Amino acid sequence: VQLQASGGGLVQAGGSLRLSCAASGRTFSSYKMGWFRQVPGKEREFVAGVTWSGTRPNYVDSVKGRFTISRDIAKNTVYLQMNSLKPEDTAVYYCAARASFVSRFVTRPEEYDYWGQGTRVTVSS
Numbered sequence: 001v002q003l004q005a006s007g008g009g010l011v012q013a014g015g016s017l018r019l020s021c022a023a024s025g026r027t028f029s030s031y032k033m034g035w036f037r038q039v040p041g042k043e044r045e046f047v048a049g050v051t052w053s054g055t056r057p058n059y060v061d062s063v064k065g066r067f068t069i070s071r072d073i074a075k076n077t078v079y080l081q082m083n084s085l086k087p088e089d090t091a092v093y094y095c096a097a098r099a100s101f102v103s104r105f106v107t108r109p110e111e112y113d114y115w116g117q118g119t120r121v122t123v124s125s
Helices: none
Strands: 002-006 009-012 017-024 032-038 045-051 067-072 077-082 091-098 119-124
Touching: 002 091, 017 032, 017 091, 017 119, 032 067, 032 077, 045 067, 045 077, 077 091
Parallel strands: 009 119
Antiparallel strands: 002 017, 017 077, 032 045, 032 091, 067 077, 091 119
């Protein structure tokens, strides 16, 4: 599985961006997809996750109500719609895929098997 993340950029606080993660190769209905973010000197942080079928989205508390994860199965793409952006959302955002099925939420980076290259999001105040 190859993941290609895109959509990052510079935006003012309060603005919106939509990140995309295009998957190629094998994609299974049992895959879980996730978005993480990382700033220098800090660990990679879980942001949002969803099953490949689009069910059971989950979010870190700091983005609930502002970010929405979704998928387009026909396009093999997962999205992260980010609204009401804040300067603290500034980070490099990564998409990730977990190949094996697990029923619980998956929020730790080591639980994911494949990673995209990252796309930078900068929110100015």
